Amino acid sequence: MQEASAQQVHQHAPPEGFIRKYVFSLDHKVIGKQYYALALVAVFMGMALSWLMRFHLIWPNSKIFGLELLSKVGAPGGVMTPEYYLSLMTMHGTLMVFFVLTNAPFAAFGNYFLPIQIGAEDMAFPRFNMMSFWTTFVAFVVLVLAFVIPDGPPISGWTAYAPLSAVGSDAGPGLGWGQNLWGISIAIFCVGSLLGSLNFIATTLDLRTKGMTLMRMPISTWAWFITSCISLLAFAVLLPACVLLILDRVAGTSFFIPAGLVVSDRLQPHAGGSPLLWQHLFWFFGHPEVYIAILPAMGIVSHVLIASIRRPLLSAKVIIYSMMSIGFLSYMVWGHHMFVSGMNPFSALMFSFPTLTITIPATIMTLIWLGSLYGAKIRITPASLFALGFISMFVSGGVSGFFLAQPSLDIVLHATYFVVGHFHMVMGVAAIFGVFAGTYFWFPKMTGRMMNEGLGKWHFWLTFAGTYCIFMPFHYLGLIGNVRRYSAFVDDFLVPLLPLHKFITIAAFVTGAAQFLFLINLIHSRFWGQEAPVNPWEATSLEWTVPSPPPFDNFGGKHPVVYHDAHQYGVKGSRGDYVMQDSPETVVPES
Amino acid sequence: MGKLFAVILTIIALVSAVPIVMHTWWMPQDISAHGHAIDEQMSETMAEAGFSFLAAQLLLAFFVWKFSNRKDDGKIRTFPGGAKGLVAAAFILVGTEMLALGVLGQKAWATVYFTPPAANALQVQAQAGQFAFYFRYPGADGKFGALHPDKIDEGNQNYFGLDPANDVEARDDIVTGELAVPVNREVHLMMHAKDVGHSFYVRELRIQQDFVPGLDLAVHFTAVKTGRYEIVCTQLCGLGHYNMKAYLNVMTQEDFDQWMKQKASEQ
Numbered sequence: 001m002q003e004a005s006a007q008q009v010h011q012h013a014p015p016e017g018f019i020r021k022y023v024f025s026l027d028h029k030v031i032g033k034q035y036y037a038l039a040l041v042a043v044f045m046g047m048a049l050s051w052l053m054r055f056h057l058i059w060p061n062s063k064i065f066g067l068e069l070l071s072k073v074g075a076p077g078g079v080m081t082p083e084y085y086l087s088l089m090t091m092h093g094t095l096m097v098f099f100v101l102t103n104a105p106f107a108a109f110g111n112y113f114l115p116i117q118i119g120a121e122d123m124a125f126p127r128f129n130m131m132s133f134w135t136t137f138v139a140f141v142v143l144v145l146a147f148v149i150p151d152g153p154p155i156s157g158w159t160a161y162a163p164l165s166a167v168g169s170d171a172g173p174g175l176g177w178g179q180n181l182w183g184i185s186i187a188i189f190c191v192g193s194l195l196g197s198l199n200f201i202a203t204t205l206d207l208r209t210k211g212m213t214l215m216r217m218p219i220s221t222w223a224w225f226i227t228s229c230i231s232l233l234a235f236a237v238l239l240p241a242c243v244l245l246i247l248d249r250v251a252g253t254s255f256f257i258p259a260g261l262v263v264s265d266r267l268q269p270h271a272g273g274s275p276l277l278w279q280h281l282f283w284f285f286g287h288p289e290v291y292i293a294i295l296p297a298m299g300i301v302s303h304v305l306i307a308s309i310r311r312p313l314l315s316a317k318v319i320i321y322s323m324m325s326i327g328f329l330s331y332m333v334w335g336h337h338m339f340v341s342g343m344n345p346f347s348a349l350m351f352s353f354p355t356l357t358i359t360i361p362a363t364i365m366t367l368i369w370l371g372s373l374y375g376a377k378i379r380i381t382p383a384s385l386f387a388l389g390f391i392s393m394f395v396s397g398g399v400s401g402f403f404l405a406q407p408s409l410d411i412v413l414h415a416t417y418f419v420v421g422h423f424h425m426v427m428g429v430a431a432i433f434g435v436f437a438g439t440y441f442w443f444p445k446m447t448g449r450m451m452n453e454g455l456g457k458w459h460f461w462l463t464f465a466g467t468y469c470i471f472m473p474f475h476y477l478g479l480i481g482n483v484r485r486y487s488a489f490v491d492d493f494l495v496p497l498l499p500l501h502k503f504i505t506i507a508a509f510v511t512g513a514a515q516f517l518f519l520i521n522l523i524h525s526r527f528w529g530q531e532a533p534v535n536p537w538e539a540t541s542l543e544w545t546v547p548s549p550p551p552f553d554n555f556g557g558k559h560p561v562v563y564h565d566a567h568q569y570g571v572k573g574s575r576g577d578y579v580m581q582d583s584p585e586t587v588v589p590e591s
Numbered sequence: 592m593g594k595l596f597a598v599i600l601t602i603i604a605l606v607s608a609v610p611i612v613m614h615t616w617w618m619p620q621d622i623s624a625h626g627h628a629i630d631e632q633m634s635e636t637m638a639e640a641g642f643s644f645l646a647a648q649l650l651l652a653f654f655v656w657k658f659s660n661r662k663d664d665g666k667i668r669t670f671p672g673g674a675k676g677l678v679a680a681a682f683i684l685v686g687t688e689m690l691a692l693g694v695l696g697q698k699a700w701a702t703v704y705f706t707p708p709a710a711n712a713l714q715v716q717a718q719a720g721q722f723a724f725y726f727r728y729p730g731a732d733g734k735f736g737a738l739h740p741d742k743i744d745e746g747n748q749n750y751f752g753l754d755p756a757n758d759v760e761a762r763d764d765i766v767t768g769e770l771a772v773p774v775n776r777e778v779h780l781m782m783h784a785k786d787v788g789h790s791f792y793v794r795e796l797r798i799q800q801d802f803v804p805g806l807d808l809a810v811h812f813t814a815v816k817t818g819r820y821e822i823v824c825t826q827l828c829g830l831g832h833y834n835m836k837a838y839l840n841v842m843t844q845e846d847f848d849q850w851m852k853q854k855a856s857e858q
Contacts, residue, residue: 020663083830157827163804164787164828171721171787172829243724258805260740260754263721263786267741275788275803309658311667315674340790342803345704349697356689363685367677372651375668380592388655390687395647396607399640406692408699409636411799412618415790415825457592465599472607476616481794483825493794493821500616512643570667590667 014442014552024134025144026126027552031133033446035103038133041100043432044519045144047512049092054505056080058498060488074152075401083173085487086155090174091146093158094182098189101138101427104435105296106231107136107196110224112446114200116543117221119209121553128195135192136219143185146178155177157485159286162256163263166248167270170263183246190239193231200228209542211562215317216581217539218566219306222320223299226327230288233331238285241278248273261379279341283334290427291330294394295323297434298365301387303566304441305369307539308384309376310577314368314562322361322368329358339410348407355405361513362398366391376570382456383440383537389464390433396427396468400475415485418478421471429467436463436518443522444536448548449529452521452578459517464513471502477566540578541566593659597652604648611641619795622820622841624813627798628699635695639688651705703798708811712777715770718751719802720785724822725750728765730855736761743785750785765854770822771840772814773847779811790826793839801826814841 015021025031055064063078074084111129115122123129145438146153155166159183169176189436204225208217217225244255252269256278259271289470304311313319335343335351369391378384400422436459443451458582482489482497489495535544542560543550560582572588573579579587610616621630642690670677716727716735729735736758743752753761782791784802791810792799795818800810824835842850 081830082833086827086830086832155827155830161788161827167787261784261786261804262740262743265743265745274805276806292724314670314677317676318674340799342806342808345700348700348704352696354692356693360681360685363681364678366647367681368674369856370647370654371670371674371677373651373654373658374670376654376658376664377661377665377667378593378655380596380659385596386598388651391651392603392648395644395651399644402636402640402643402689402692403633405790406632406636406696406700408632408696408703411700411703412629412633412794412797414799461595461599468603468607472603476610479618480616481619481792483792483823485827488833490834491821491823491836493823497616530726 007272010392022131026122026130028111028115028123028126028129029446029550031129032108032110034133035108035111035136036138039100039104039108039435040519042095042103042140044515046092046095046100047087047515049095050508051512052080053085053088054508055221056487058083058502058505059487070147071152072164073150080487082487083155084152086157086485087153087174087178089485090155090157090182091143091153094143094186096428097158097293098186099136099143099430101293102193102231102289103136105300105431105438106224106227106292107132109220109300109435109438109442110200110227110296111196113442113543114221114224115207115548116546116554117218117541117566118204118207118212119542119555119562120203121555123199124206125199128199131193131302132199133298135188135195139185139189139192142181142188144570146174146181149181151176151178154182156587159282160245160278161256161266161282162245162248162273162275163261166245166256166273166278167261167263167268168249170266170268180246180249182367183242183249185244187239187246188366190235190242193235194239197228197232197235201232202223204228209562215320216562216565219304219313219316220299220303220320223295223302223323226323227292230327230330231292234285234288234292237281241281241285242338244281245278262591276338276341276343279338280334283337284331286328286337287334290423290424291326294434295327297390297431298323298394300434300441301390301440302369303541304383304437305372305385306567307379307388307441308381309373309535309569311372311376311570313372314345316565316567318368319365325361326358329354333358336410337404337465338464339407340414345407352405352407355401359398359401359405362394366395366398381440381537382451382460383437385457385460385464386433386437386440389460390430390437392464393425393430393433393467397422397424397430397470401426412481413478416478416481417474417482417484420484421474421478424474425467425471429471433535436460439522441537442543443525444532445543445548445550447526447529448532449525449527450536451525451529451534455517455521459514459521462514462517463511466507469507470504473568475499476500538576538578540564540568540580542581545580545582596659597602597656600648600652600655604645608641608645611637620816621797622795622814622816622818623797624815625702628702629797630697632698632699636692637830639692665808703810703812708779708809709777712779712808712811715772715778715780715855716751717770717780717782717791717802718785719782719789719791719824719828720750721787721829722824722835723768724770724789724791724824724835724838726767727751728767728851728854730763730765732760732763734760736747738783739764740785757761763855763858765851765858767854769838769840771842771847771850773844774817774841775813775815777811777813779809781807781809783807787828788826789824789828789835792823792825793820795820796839799825814839817841817843
């Protein structure tokens with residue numbers, strides 16, 4: 001049955017011509033690379049924006065070379081205005097959360113490897129797949145357009161709280177067409193993500209090859225599958241929320257705007273809306289979004305880890321069930337972003353308990369990863385270093401969640417740098433470490449060439465130490481009460497904290513510069529790297545049975561048959577201490 | 592190389608913990624009647640989070656040190672107790688810890704939000720707008736005049752939109768740019784926003800509450816130490832957000848009475 005449907009689905013022949021091959025391609029591998037390339041462009045843009053912001057925080061009156069070219073109004077004479085700081089901050093957050101953290105670990109690697117790992121020739125709906133990438137691309141273009149229109153990018157942050165985001169230009173610069181473009185871009189992005197999620201779910205359920213039972217799927221595939229289920233529900237709520245926001249802005253509705261608001265001395269012509277409605281809708285998406293970023297990273301890291309420590313995890317099942325419970329709980333906790341928002345204080349308790357409960361599956365996963373290292377044979381490569389670094393970052397970003405899950409402590413820590421430190425570590429850095437681990441691990445398969453290991457290790461050391469230097473002090477700043485989203489620190493209380501901010505800024509410059517090592521490695525290895533063998537890491541899953549890079553239809557027209565799960569390491573196999581998933585040999589435990 | 596990882600991680604973990612243990616950067620001194628519950632909760636949570644952080648990081652460093660690049664004759668071994676032991680440990684340890692934090696933490700939350708203000712609490716109204724806070728005291732009659740958003744006129748200093756011509760209750764209302772309160776007296780602060788979302792945050796007072804347009808919200812607190820403390824906006828409200836602040840002036844009762852008299856004469 002599964003085999004038959006796989007054959008029926010794969011109807012398209014190998015494409016000919018540049019456009020069908022590389023641009024409007026139906027091939028999941030090309031689409032995966034396109035997502036990766038888009039994320040790469042977005043991440044370097046987002047990083048450049050963070051450099052500009054960190055520079056401005058320390059030297060608010062200094063000229064930034066070339067900034068005037070980006071915006072004459074936002075940076076007259078090259079000196080950034082407070083509102084332009086907020087514009088850059090909004091764009092940084094939006095680019096990073098949507099176009100990097102959603103795209104890279106989930107859409108890019110998921111597209112490339114999910115079909116291969118389950119033994120399929122392509123996604124269930126290749127045309128939908130192409131559409132989801134190009135929709136996402138349009139969303140990206142629409143967002144970036146905000147940089148060039150006269151209004152400039154919006155200043156309302158990536159959370160776009162109403163009514164600031166809803167009442168229009170009266171509330172400030174960037175809140176006219178800039179905010180419109182933001183809303184339209186995110187709505188389009190939601191459509192792309194919904195199409196992608198449906199495709200992932202259908203592919204996982206329908207196109208598994210013979211013998212590939214659900215529990216035999218690699219943990220990475222499980223992670224992408226669970227993520228696509230979360231993503232389907234989350235973006236289905238954000239999409240209408242964005243539409244309502246746009247209607248409030250352009251059609252005179254009042255979903256998020258109450259009566260009697262006087263903005264810029266003008267009584268606003270709205271009545272009956274609720275700003276809290278936007279917050280509920282946004283965070284109903286926003287919290288699961290955190291897991292959309294981190295779950296694929298967990299999957300990738302587990303997958304890389306077992307190949308690097310030469311033994312299975314203590315229990316793959318426990319990891320999978322933990323990911324499922326995290327996915328389930330992620331829908332019951334959105335209110336912890338709103339403890340002091342003015343919602344009923346009783347509901348704070350109802351959101352606090354599930355939030356604290358998430359700690360249990362998260363701790364279980366951490367303990368399983370740690371416990372699996374015990375008695376293992378760890379091979380140190382750039383991929384395994386980033387996987388180990390992920391565990392460290394996940395713990396560091398996770399423990400600050402203990403504080404933020406409690407309404408009473410949120411009174412003190414809400415909207416401070418403590419929150420910024422928390423989500424950058426757990427959602428930003430940890431997820432990006434997952435992407436780095438995946439890149440160093442799968443690059444040989446994706447391009448047919450090995451990456452430079454020495455450069456990769458340097459990249460790791462600088463990034464690992466650097467990100468700690470940036471984000472650990474954020475927590476200290478938050479504890480003392482340094483409010484976030486300030487474009488300058490001018491009051492008596494915050495001025496003494498500037499030296500610590502200076503340290504962070506310097507760390508951000510060094511760590512950011514280290515990312516160019518990665519970029520150089522990526523480009524250089526792509527063209528001049530050493531040729532990659534089929535299975536350089538001696539790994540077990542199906543992607544390592546096909547040539548590097550895989551042919552158009554992945555398995556050369558054959559359908560692999562699977563005999564084992566993907567965790568057969570530390571055994572006596574015919575090739576070494578592992579047994580491939582498609583090898584019919586019986587697994588003999590290493591005595 | 593694994594050993595290098597272990598060394599670097601150990602250094603990072605220990606160095607990260609130093610400022611926390613030394614309280615190099617810590618919450619400023621608490622001046623509220625309720626804040627000690629929050630501070631205790633913070634210390635307990637910090638102890639538990641700090642222990643989890645150090646234990647996990649050092650364990651990770653130790654395992655990577657010990658089990659990386661082993662010789663090939665080294666056998667794969669399994670962690671004593673296996674997955675079951677670890678899952679049980681996570682459930683019991685973390686479950687109890689989280690339950691304890693959850694239950695204990697509610698006490699501090701409840702003192703702020705679930706107890707009504709005393710009947711004789713000082714009534715003050717706060718309005719947040721781009722990019723300033725204004726405060727209103729009811730004056731001698733003890734009653735606030737009604738608000739008329741259409742009458743807001745900042746040029747004529749009618750920040751709240753009062754209508755003293757027709758509204759007797761509004762005539763003696765006292766509007767100021769700073770929040771003056773007497774020490775050791777409960778204050779019932781009724782909050783509303785003029786335009787977009789803002790927030791009221793006084794670090795030393797352990798109070799943070801958003802202003803939500805369209806909603807009338809309230810907090811109550813008792814300041815127990817005289818002094819001048821910053822009130823800052825923590826909800827992104829536009830280009831002047833970073834500079835939106837006012838002062839909380841906690842005075843002795845005599846000073847407060849004096850201040851009130853002076854303000855009444857200025858209106």
